Amino acid sequence: MLKSVSSRFVTVARSALLKTTRVSAAVPVRRHGTVESDSDFDCRYIAYFNRPDIDGWEIRKAMNDLCGMDLVPDPQIITAALHACRRVNDYALAIRFLEAVKDKCGPKVKEIYPYVIQEIQPTLVELGIDTPEELGYDKPELALQNVYEM
Amino acid sequence: MLIDSAESILERSPCIAQRYYVIFTTKLLAKLITRKLRTFASRTVYQIQLTRNVHGRSRIGCRDVVGFGHNGSYVYKDDPMYPFPAIRFRENTADVIWDTLNLELRDRFKVGEIEIEIRTGIGTMVDTASSVGSKHVEIPSTLYSPLPDSFSKASQQAQLRRYIDARMNPVTGLSSLWDYENDMWKV
Numbered sequence: 001m002l003k004s005v006s007s008r009f010v011t012v013a014r015s016a017l018l019k020t021t022r023v024s025a026a027v028p029v030r031r032h033g034t035v036e037s038d039s040d041f042d043c044r045y046i047a048y049f050n051r052p053d054i055d056g057w058e059i060r061k062a063m064n065d066l067c068g069m070d071l072v073p074d075p076q077i078i079t080a081a082l083h084a085c086r087r088v089n090d091y092a093l094a095i096r097f098l099e100a101v102k103d104k105c106g107p108k109v110k111e112i113y114p115y116v117i118q119e120i121q122p123t124l125v126e127l128g129i130d131t132p133e134e135l136g137y138d139k140p141e142l143a144l145q146n147v148y149e150m
Numbered sequence: 151m152l153i154d155s156a157e158s159i160l161e162r163s164p165c166i167a168q169r170y171y172v173i174f175t176t177k178l179l180a181k182l183i184t185r186k187l188r189t190f191a192s193r194t195v196y197q198i199q200l201t202r203n204v205h206g207r208s209r210i211g212c213r214d215v216v217g218f219g220h221n222g223s224y225v226y227k228d229d230p231m232y233p234f235p236a237i238r239f240r241e242n243t244a245d246v247i248w249d250t251l252n253l254e255l256r257d258r259f260k261v262g263e264i265e266i267e268i269r270t271g272i273g274t275m276v277d278t279a280s281s282v283g284s285k286h287v288e289i290p291s292t293l294y295s296p297l298p299d300s301f302s303k304a305s306q307q308a309q310l311r312r313y314i315d316a317r318m319n320p321v322t323g324l325s326s327l328w329d330y331e332n333d334m335w336k337v
Contacts, residue, residue, distance in 0.1 A: 060217035060234040067233055093234070100233035 042074045049080035056088045063097055072104050072112055075119035082120070086127050099132050205312040212241035 036044075048054075048062055063081060066073050073081075078101060085094040105112040117124075117131060124131065132138050206224045207215070215224055219236025226235045299305060317325045329336045 056216050057218075064218070064232065064234055068231075092239075096233055100230075103230050103233070 042077055045073070045077045046080045049077070049084040051084075052087070054084050054087065056090060056093070059084050059088065059090075059093065063093075063100070067100050067104060072116065073101060075116055078116065078120050079123045082123050082127055082129060091129070094127075094129050095132055095135065095137065098129075099137065102132070102138075201312070201315045204315065205308075208308065210237050212243070213237045213239075214242065 045062065045066065049059070059081065066077070078097070081097055082094050085091070085097070101116060102109060102113050105116075123129075200222065202223055210224050213224075213226075215237055217234050217236050219225060219234070220227060220229055220232040222236070224237050226237050226239055228235070300309070313324055314328050320326055327336055328334075
């Protein structure tokens with residue numbers, strides 16, 4: 001038993017020594033902090049929106065952060081955000097968030113946005129939220145007709 | 151000389167000399183009272199608020215402040231980069247309250263009362279010299295249209311408070327007469 005323990009200790013000591021020499025020999029390339037996986041990122045934001053005591057301010061903060069990132073939010077995150085809007089009784093915020101998501105799709109809006117709406121359709125039906133298209137907010141309200149297209 | 155009410159002392163604080171920032175202590179006990187009860191209120195909580203936010207609340211009427219917006223000021227702006235404005239679009243009216251959650255608690259601000267002198271120019275006596283002799287002509291008080299709301303005492307006090315908070319003319323003018331440590335006029 002002692003021999004096995006001692007041998008294990010020796011191997012541990014050797015591996016520790018090896019590790020220290022390896023670190024000092026070559027400096028590894030490090031990134032700024034650890035890279036979060038997509039699922040971790042989604043879970044973090046879903047958990048944030050699912051807080052029962054969330055505030056209108058904090059919802060807007062999280063939505064603004066999402067819109068600042070180079071991504072289209074996952075439909076699950078959008079669902080959680082819509083539920084959060086329902087909790088604070090802010091219908092306008094939900095519509096604005098959907099418009100912001102559509103804007104985030106960028107040039108690929110015709111491919112991504114219908115998919116997103118299809119994924120969150122159950123939530124829209126459950127909460128009674130109209131899409132901006134149904135409300136007529138995808139067309140400009142006060143824009144004048146272009147004189148070159150008259 | 152101004153006399154602070156206990157509540158206004160509670161809400162306000164000594165100002166630290168940074169040019170555009172006004173720092174308010176949100177201590178639970180007033181400065182005077184803490185001298186007696188030091189054990190209870192030995193910690194102060196400082197909350198930095200921009201002058202334009204502190205005094206900008208008067209410009210938005212009955213609107214709720216709902217978020218940070220694009221730079222923290224109380225402005226409604228539709229911006230693709232900042233999709234969620236800081237204030238609501240419409241005011242709260244008697245029949246419609248846009249949100250039951252009120253963010254008043256987040257940035258509470260109270261203006262202390264400042265005594266100032268105001269002069270009204272209504273009904274002054276005017277001497278008119280003529281060849282016959284001097285006559286006194288009274289300008290009737292109904293000659294001029296009514297003064298705007300910003301001439302009211304409360305409004306002028308608020309304006310003066312804003313000038314002091316923004317450190318206007320700090321070297322030889324208005325703010326040089328204000329004692330920022332003790333939050334009162336210099337003796």
